[in-house]
Amino acid sequence: METENTTFSYAGFWKRFAAFIIDMFIVSIGGFIIGFIFGVPYDVLTGKAEFAGFAEDYILSFILSFLLVWIYQAVMESSSKQATLGKMALGIIVTDLSGKRVSFGKASGRYFGQILSGFILGIGFLMIAFTARKQGLHDKMAGCLVVNK
Numbered sequence: 001m002e003t004e005n006t007t008f009s010y011a012g013f014w015k016r017f018a019a020f021i022i023d024m025f026i027v028s029i030g031g032f033i034i035g036f037i038f039g040v041p042y043d044v045l046t047g048k049a050e051f052a053g054f055a056e057d058y059i060l061s062f063i064l065s066f067l068l069v070w071i072y073q074a075v076m077e078s079s080s081k082q083a084t085l086g087k088m089a090l091g092i093i094v095t096d097l098s099g100k101r102v103s104f105g106k107a108s109g110r111y112f113g114q115i116l117s118g119f120i121l122g123i124g125f126l127m128i129a130f131t132a133r134k135q136g137l138h139d140k141m142a143g144c145l146v147v148n149k
Contacts (some may be wrong), residue, residue, distance in 0.1 A: 004006060027072055087146075091148060113142055
């Protein structure tokens with residue numbers, strides 16, 4: 001928990017949303033490169049370069065995208081930088097409730113909590129705008145804060 005002499009400047013909804021947009025742009029570029037490197041040669045070598053392999057490719061693409069975003073976010077937020085590239089660009093970091101760096105496990109829990117925040121019509125994300133410490137449902141579940149650096 002926060003100590004009495006520790007104060008945080010919490011990152012608000014719109015700043016966090018802008019960081020998310022930057023991160024999704026970066027991850028999309030990474031996903032496109034990975035998809036091109038692995039997808040095109042695979043399709044050509046297996047003869048699935050026509051529409052017939054679409055469903056199979058879509059499922060593989062979904063799984064790879066999910067893994068890419070999870071690893072990107074969890075590794076970056078648990079690193080010494082404590083932030084994804086989008087968060088770094090906007091000067092915000094992810095901490096535990098004491099202001100310390102989060103572990104890979106806690107960052108992973110926060111990521112999976114974001115999925116739940118989205119599944120409930122985005123209400124878990126909207127909580128950021130209305131809670132005292134600007135925490136979304138995923139932040140509360142993982143015991144994290146997103147603060148201005």
